[in-house]
Every structure is written in structure tokens, then in C-alpha cells.
Amino acid sequence: MNKLAVTLFLVLIAITLYITYWAAKRVKTTTDFYAAGRQIKGWQNGLAIIGEFLTAAAFLGIGGLIAFWGVDGQIYSITWFASYLVVLLLVAEPIRNSGKYTFADIVSYRLDERVIRPLAAINAFLISLMYLVPQMVAAGALSKLLFGVPASTGLIVVGVLMIVYITFGGMLAATWIQVLKAMILLSGAYILAFLVMRQFHFSVNALFAAVANSKDLGIAWLEPGRWPLVKTPIERLSLGFTLLFGTAALPHVLMRFYTVPTKRDAQGSALWSLTFMMLFHVLTFIFGLGAAVLVGNKVIKALDAGGNIAVPLLARTVAGGQGTLSGELFMAFLVAVAFITIIAATSGLCIAASSAFSYDFWFRVVKHGQQDHAGQVLTARLAALAIGVLAILGGLAVQHINVAYLAGMAFAIAATANMPTLIFSLYWRGLTTKGAFLGMLGGAVVAVLCVVTGPPIMGKNAIFPLNNPGIVSVPIGFLLTFLGSVLTRDKVSAVKFQELAVRSRSGLGAES
Amino acid sequence: MSTPGTKPTFQPDLRVDPDRWAEAYDSEVFKRISRKRFGFVVPVLVLFSVVFFLLWIMQSMFPAVSRYQVYGYVNVNFVYTMAIFPFVWILGFLFVRYIRKVVYPLERELNGRFERGQRQ
Numbered sequence: 001m002n003k004l005a006v007t008l009f010l011v012l013i014a015i016t017l018y019i020t021y022w023a024a025k026r027v028k029t030t031t032d033f034y035a036a037g038r039q040i041k042g043w044q045n046g047l048a049i050i051g052e053f054l055t056a057a058a059f060l061g062i063g064g065l066i067a068f069w070g071v072d073g074q075i076y077s078i079t080w081f082a083s084y085l086v087v088l089l090l091v092a093e094p095i096r097n098s099g100k101y102t103f104a105d106i107v108s109y110r111l112d113e114r115v116i117r118p119l120a121a122i123n124a125f126l127i128s129l130m131y132l133v134p135q136m137v138a139a140g141a142l143s144k145l146l147f148g149v150p151a152s153t154g155l156i157v158v159g160v161l162m163i164v165y166i167t168f169g170g171m172l173a174a175t176w177i178q179v180l181k182a183m184i185l186l187s188g189a190y191i192l193a194f195l196v197m198r199q200f201h202f203s204v205n206a207l208f209a210a211v212a213n214s215k216d217l218g219i220a221w222l223e224p225g226r227w228p229l230v231k232t233p234i235e236r237l238s239l240g241f242t243l244l245f246g247t248a249a250l251p252h253v254l255m256r257f258y259t260v261p262t263k264r265d266a267q268g269s270a271l272w273s274l275t276f277m278m279l280f281h282v283l284t285f286i287f288g289l290g291a292a293v294l295v296g297n298k299v300i301k302a303l304d305a306g307g308n309i310a311v312p313l314l315a316r317t318v319a320g321g322q323g324t325l326s327g328e329l330f331m332a333f334l335v336a337v338a339f340i341t342i343i344a345a346t347s348g349l350c351i352a353a354s355s356a357f358s359y360d361f362w363f364r365v366v367k368h369g370q371q372d373h374a375g376q377v378l379t380a381r382l383a384a385l386a387i388g389v390l391a392i393l394g395g396l397a398v399q400h401i402n403v404a405y406l407a408g409m410a411f412a413i414a415a416t417a418n419m420p421t422l423i424f425s426l427y428w429r430g431l432t433t434k435g436a437f438l439g440m441l442g443g444a445v446v447a448v449l450c451v452v453t454g455p456p457i458m459g460k461n462a463i464f465p466l467n468n469p470g471i472v473s474v475p476i477g478f479l480l481t482f483l484g485s486v487l488t489r490d491k492v493s494a495v496k497f498q499e500l501a502v503r504s505r506s507g508l509g510a511e512s
Numbered sequence: 513m514s515t516p517g518t519k520p521t522f523q524p525d526l527r528v529d530p531d532r533w534a535e536a537y538d539s540e541v542f543k544r545i546s547r548k549r550f551g552f553v554v555p556v557l558v559l560f561s562v563v564f565f566l567l568w569i570m571q572s573m574f575p576a577v578s579r580y581q582v583y584g585y586v587n588v589n590f591v592y593t594m595a596i597f598p599f600v601w602i603l604g605f606l607f608v609r610y611i612r613k614v615v616y617p618l619e620r621e622l623n624g625r626f627e628r629g630q631r632q
Contacts (some may be wrong), residue, residue, distance in 0.1 A: 074593055082564055085600050089553050089607060182560035208585035223579045224571040224589055233572030240568055264616075267608055274604045278597045285590075505545055506619045508536065508626060 002147055004255040004332035009147070011185075012340045013161065019176045023169035030376045031172035033354050034101040038511070042265040044179055046272020049256050051178025053080055053247075054185050054280060055345040056138050056308070057407075060338055063314070064307020065227070066288020067300060070220060072227035073288055077281035079240050079489030083247035084277055088270035091248060094426050094504035096257045096266030101510050103251045104360040105460040107421045107440075110496035112433040113364070119440050121360035123417055124251035126444075128353035129391070130410040131250075132346055136395030139342045145304055146312065146335040155395045158339075162346045163388035166354065167381045174347045175259055181337070181344040186280060188337050191330075192311070193283045195318035196290035207286070210293045218293055229467050242470030246411030249338065249418035252352035285309050312338070350391070352382035405456035412451055412469050418479035424481055426504055429497045431481070432490030439481025446480075447473045541622045548615050555617060556603050563599060565591055 027033050040048065058080065065073030097174045099105035104120035136155050143154020165173045200206035213218040220226055230236040247253065257266045291300060291310040294317050300310045320327035358380040363371055371379070374434065417440045424431040424439075450469030455462040501511050536542055540597035570578050571589060 042515065071593070078567070078593055078596055081597065082560070082600050085560060085604050086557075088604050089557060093611075107632065204590075205584035205586055209592075212585050219585070220589065222585060222587060223575070225575060233568070236568045237565065237570050241566065244564075244625075264612070271604050271608050274601055278601050282594065282597050495534075499533035501534045501543060502533055502622075505549060506536075506542065506622050508619075508623050 002332060004328055005335040006147055007330050008336035009339055012336055015180065016161075016165065016177050016340070016343075019175040019180065020165050020169040023173035023176065023441065025169075027170045027172055027377065029373045030101070030359070030380070032172060033377050034255070034359060036170070036172040036175045038259060038261050040175055040259040040261075040265075040269075042260060042268030043272045044175070045256055045260050045265065045269035046274075046276055047182040048175045048178035048259070049084075049253065049269060049273035049274040050280065051182040051185075051344055052253055052256065054182060054341060056142060056338055056342050058280075058284075059185060059189075060142070060311050062284045063287035063291060063311040064300070064304075064309075066285060067292040067295075067297060067310045068307050069227035070224075071222060071285060071289075072224055072230055074285055075230060075236070075239060077244070078286045079243040080247060081274070081277045081281045082245045084270060084274045086244060086248040087253070088267065088274060089213040091254065091422065091426070092257050092270035093263045093267045093507075094191065095254055096260065096263050096422045097507045097510045098500055098504040099258060100256055100425075101255065101359050102355050103249075103254045103418065103422070104356070104364075106254075107418075107425050107436060109426065110493045110500050111431070111490070112492075116434055116436055116440075117360055117509065118365050119437060120418075120421075121356045121365075123444060124168060124356035124360070125411065126323070127350045127410045127413050127418075128251055128356065129387070129394075130406045130413070131400065132349040132353065132387075132391045133394045134407045135342060135346050135349065136391050137399050139339070139346070140395065140399050141306075142176075142308060144340065145309055146202050146339065151399055152396055155399060156392055158343050158346060159388055159392035159395065161343050162350050162391070163385055163504055165343075165347045166350045166384040166466050169253075170377075170380070171259060171351055174344075174351050175256075175345045177347060181274065181340050184337050185341060186276065188288075188334055189280055189283055192315055192318070192334070193286045195330075196286050196294070196314065199290075199294065199318060207289055207293070211289050213310075214293055216297055221289065221292065221383065231429050234471060235466060235468070238466050238471035239468040240470075241410070241474055242411050242415050242468040245415035245419045245470065245474050247414075249414040249422055250410075251356065251414075251418075252348045254396070255352055255355065263510060280511075287314060290314050290318070308476040346391070350384055350387055353387045354380055357387070358383040405451055408456060408468060409448060409451045412447035412473055413444050415470055416447040417441075420478040420481040424485070426500070428485075428492055430485050431497075432485045432488045432493055434488040434490070435481050435483070435485025438484030439477055442480040442484075443473070443477035446476050536622065536626055539622065539625075541625070542617055545615055545618045545622065548618065549611070552607065552614075553611050556607060560600065560603055564596065565597065 031037055062073050062076050095106055098109060103124050104117045107120050108117040136158060139158040140151035140155035143149050144151045165177060208222055211217050211221050230239055260266050260269055291314040297311045298309060300313060303309050312331050312334050316322060316327040316331035319330035361380050363376055419438050421436045447469060450464045450473050453463040455467050524577060578587045582591055
């Protein structure tokens with residue numbers, strides 16, 4: 001067990017538990033629980049939003065991917081970053097102007113709430129859970145790799161901490177933990193990048209030359225086309241589509257825009273998140289190529305075939321090397337930060353899933369909006385507890401199976417089922433309840449079918465040929481919603497469109 | 513922090529009469545807001561899509577171009593990829609600045625008009 005890493009991890013956990021204690025004293029109403037009392041400033045929310053996205057996949061995964069497959073791994077960096085422009089241009093401000101707590105608030109605003117809200121809630125719940133379970137499994141695998149403890153122990157620790165954060169501190173605790181994590185992560189990333197580039201006299205060309213002249217690597221690492229997953233043009237475009245539209249419609253990301261007090265802050269927070277994402281993702285090639293050259297692919301592969309250990313090993317190498325205090329300390333720091341990253345990310349997903357159940361389903365559908373704040377907060381806390389337990393049990397049940405495709409499925413459903421309804425809700429008068437229903441249900445089914453019958457699950461026997469279905473499923477989602485709408489009538493939706501358009505574009509009557 | 517209550521709160525803060533949404537929608541100032549917004553957003557989205565997906569197209573269909581070395585081992589693919597970061601950020605920054613300078617004054621005008629109307 002890496003005692004240094006565990007000690008640093010415990011220090012960070014102590015800080016996050018103090019944040020939770022502080023937040024718990026302030027959570028009294030549903031707005032406090034679901035939307036952090038709408039007290040979060042734009043730059044803070046920007047940090048919290050990138051906190052949601054700088055998961056282990058981004059921090060450890062992209063570095064490993066570039067180390068093994070070359071610059072193709074930058075696809076994730078560039079697409080996750082660019083998706084925030086879509087968020088900024090199309091959804092951030094309209095969502096803050098017209099909704100209250102959840103994604104379902106927007107899509108059910110002008111449609112028949114009894115039909116659309118439960119469906120939107122189920123979609124949000126499933127997307128969050130599908131994204132949550134692989135994170136839990138990854139947490140277990142990483143705890144074994146990074147701390148040397150059994151995977152199931154790591155998974156349970158992450159799950160329990162997530163439950164504590166959300167049950168007691170709600171969105172307020174989740175937000176401040178994300179802010180803390182994002183700041184530490186960005187700082188760590190810049191120190192690491194500085195130490196790596198120092199080895200190459202701060203010259204990108206010198207780094208590239210080292211890659212090109214390495215006998216284990218070669219110039220192919222600097223050119224696109226090595227990674228089999230995006231070998232064909234259609235695969236490459238499809239991955240771009242899935243990530244671009246999926247990110248902009250993930251419930252736990254959309255929820256973040258309710259935590260700020262004004263539309264100006266919502267817009268500002270999207271720009272801040274774009275800024276912070278850029279600050280991080282411009283560095284990923286340094287981590288990946290630096291690890292490939294300075295640590296060596298064979299060394300990384302020998303320890304972890306997935307490549308997740310590449311960045312921590314690089315940190316140790318550039319900070320002094322194995323056995324030195326500075327090297328071991330910096331590696332331990334990054335390992336602890338990586339683990340905090342996972343816990344914070346799972347917390348964001350947990351609150352999205354619990355609000356889909358407690359607010360959208362229980363309060364709005366079952367209770368018909370008749371429940372006092374104390375009752376709503378209690379339900380939300382119980383839902384968070386139940387979802388946390390479900391995620392732990394789910395994670396334990398599938399921890400020996402490769403469930404990475406679940407995260408891809410979550411993106412595919414968000415892009416295919418949620419995005420068309422969200423965009424049409426805000427910008428197209430012709431959307432009807434039946435059209436939205438068909439788009440959301442049909443889109444989700446199409447997305448799931450594409451993944452289930454595709455290479456991620458069926459391998460070489462795949463019926464659907466693409467690893468990421470976005471380029472096929474997203475247009476189908478839009479088409480289903482469009483056709484369902486033009487073939488049906490919905491007078492209420494057309495009339496309410498005027499109200500939603502005025503609210504979403506001007507902020508008139510927005511929640512305060 | 514918000515005040516605890518027992519009422520359903522989906523649309524609690526209607527600062528204008530619900531019947532007047534249609535009037536606000538049909539007002540000249542709201543039409544100008546929509547024109548100004550979409551007049552900026554649509555071209556920006558088109559420009560972004562072209563630049564963004566051109567990277568994938570170049571990588572997949574024109575590998576020789578993407579491999580062309582512009583400085584030492586630094587090739588077109590790397591320069592293009594890294595250029596997307598500031599390009600996208602500048603688009604976002606210009607959008608925010610535009611909305612705050614051009615659209616927000618119109619929104620204040622709309623909000624003021626309908627809030628005043630409500631008080632009368």
C-alpha cells in the first residue's frame with residue numbers, strides 16, 4: 001500500500017468532509033438541496049462544471065490513451081472541450097431562465113407534464129446511473145492499482161463517501177467539493193506539465209523529436225490514425241457527434257446551471273468552464289507523450305494494460321524518480337487527487353439521479369407538487385442514499401466485467417434522446433407531446449440497441465458496425481421527434497411555446 | 513436562501529400576468545431580441561461546425577495533409593488541433609460579450625416594460 005498516497009488522500013477526504021459538514025448546516029430547502037441555494041458565482045460554477053468532467057477518464061485515461069496510441073487520444077480532449085461551446089450558445093442561459101432544478105423542467109414546460117416528466121426523469125435516472133456504475137467500477141480498479149487495496153474496498157469507500165456528501169450536503173457540498181477538486185487538479189496538472197516540459201527545454205518540437213526518435217515509439221505517435229477505435233472516418237465523426245451532443249445534454253451538467261443566481265452568471269459559468277477546460281485539455285498531449293518517452297510504454301503496460309497509471313508514473317519520474325522523496329510525494333499527490341476526482345464525479349451523478357427520482361418523479365408526479373420543503377428534502381436525501389447503495393451493489397456485481405460501454409451508452413442516450421427534445425423544446429414551436437415522447441423513448445431505444453448490437457458488446461459479431469453510434473442515432477433522434485410532432489397536434493404546446501420562448505430568451509419571470 | 517413553503521413551485525415567480533406572455537412574444541422588442549440572438553448564434557454554430565468537423569475530415573481523408581510537418585516534427589494535425597482551443601474559446605468569449613452588450617439592454621427594456629405593466 002502506498003502510505004504516502006493514502007495519507008494525502010485522507011487529508012483531502014478530511015477537507016471534503018468538513019465542506020459537507022459546513023454545507024449540511026445550510027441545507028434547509030429544496031432550492032438549497034438541489035440548486036445550492038442559487039448562491040454559486042459564475043466562476044465557481046465554471047470550476048464545478050469542469051469538476052464534473054475532469055473524471056479519472058480525463059485525468060488518467062486520456063494520458064494513457066495518448067501514451068499507447070499517440071495523438072488520436074486528443075479526440076476526447078478536443079470534443080469534451082468544444083461541447084461546452086454548444087452548451088454556452090444553446091442551453092446554458094435558456095435553461096437557467098426557464099427551469100427550476102432539473103432537465104425535465106425544461107422538456108415538460110410546454111408539454112403534457114404527466115407524460116413527459118416521468119419519461120424525462122427515467123431518462124435522466126438511467127443516464128446518471130449508467131455513467132455512475134462504470135465510475136464506481138473504475139474507482140475499485142484504480143484503488144487496487146494506486147493504493148494497493150482490494151477493488152471492492154475502494155469501490156465501497158467511494159460509494160460511502162458519495163452517499164455522505166450528497167445525503168448531508170446536497171448540491172451545495174457537491175459544488176464546493178467539485179470546486180476544490182478542480183482547483184487542485186488544475187494546479188497538479190500545471191506543475192506536472194512544467195516538470196515534463198523542463199526535460200525538453202520547454203520545446204514542443206524537442207518533445208516530439210524524442211517521441212519520433214524513440215525506438216519503442218516513432219513518428220506514427222505524432223500522426224492520427226493509430227487508434228483502432230477511430231480508424232475509419234465514420235468512426236471518427238461518430239465519436240465526435242456522440243461526445244459533442246451527449247455532453248451538452250447530460251442531466252448532471254445541465255443541473256449545474258440552476259445553482260447560479262442569474263442568467264448572466266449561467267452564461268458566465270459556461271464561459272468559465274470553457275476557459276478551465278481549455279487550460280486543462282491543452283496539456284493532455286504533454287502527459288501522454290511525456291509518459292511514453294520518459295516512463296516508457298512497456299513499463300506502463302507491464303503495470304496496467306489500461307494505461308491509467310501513466311500519469312502518476314510520469315509524475316514520479318519527472319519529480320525525481322522512484323525512491324526519491326520528491327518523486328514519491330508528487331506521485332502520491334496525483335494519486336490522491338485522482339481518487340478525489342472520482343469521488344467528486346460520482347457525487348455529481350448521484351445528485352442528478354436522486355433529483356430525477358425525488359423531484360421529478362416523486363414530488364411532481366406522485367405527490368402532484370404537494371409536499372412541504374422538509375418532506376421534499378427528506379425524500380431527496382433518502383433517494384440519494386438508495387441510489388448510493390444501488391450504485392455500490394451494482395458496482396460490486398459487475399466489477400469483474402468490462403462495463404466501460406455503459407458510459408458510452410449514457411452519452412449515446414443523452415445525445416439521441418435528450419438533445420433533440422431539449423433543442424426542439426426551446427427553439428421550435430411545432431414540438432408536440434407525442435413528438436417529444438416518440439423522440440425520447442424511441443431515441444433511447446435506438447441508442448441502447450446500437451450499443452448493445454455494436455462492437456463494444458458483440459465484438460467481431462456486431463450487427464451495428466460502429467463503436468459510437470452518434471452519427472446514426474442522433475439524426476434518428478431528431479427525425480423521430482420531428483416526425484412525431486408534424487404528424488400530431490398539440491395546441492397547448494404551441495401556445496406555451498410563446499411563454500417558454502420569452503422566458504428562455506429574455507429571462508422574464510426566471511426563478512430567483 | 514429561498515424561503516420554505518408548501519405550495520407547488522414549478523412556475524412560482526410570474527412577474528407578469530400569464531395572459532401577457534403572448535403580448536410579450538409579439539412585441540417588437542422581443543422580436544429584436546430573437547433576431548439579434550439567432551443572427552449571432554447561427555453563423556457562429558455553422559463556423560464552429562465547419563472548423564471542428566474539418567479536423568476529423570482532414571485526419572481521415574487527407575492524412576498526407578495532416579502529417580505535413582510545419583516546424584520540425586510539429587505537423588499540421590497538431591497545429592490544427594491546438595488551434596481549435598483558442599478558436600472555440602474566442603467564439604465563446606465573443607458570444608458572451610455580444611449578448612451582454614447588444615441583447616441584455618433589449619432584455620432589460622422588455623423586462624422593464626412588462627414588469628411596469630404588471631404594477632399598473
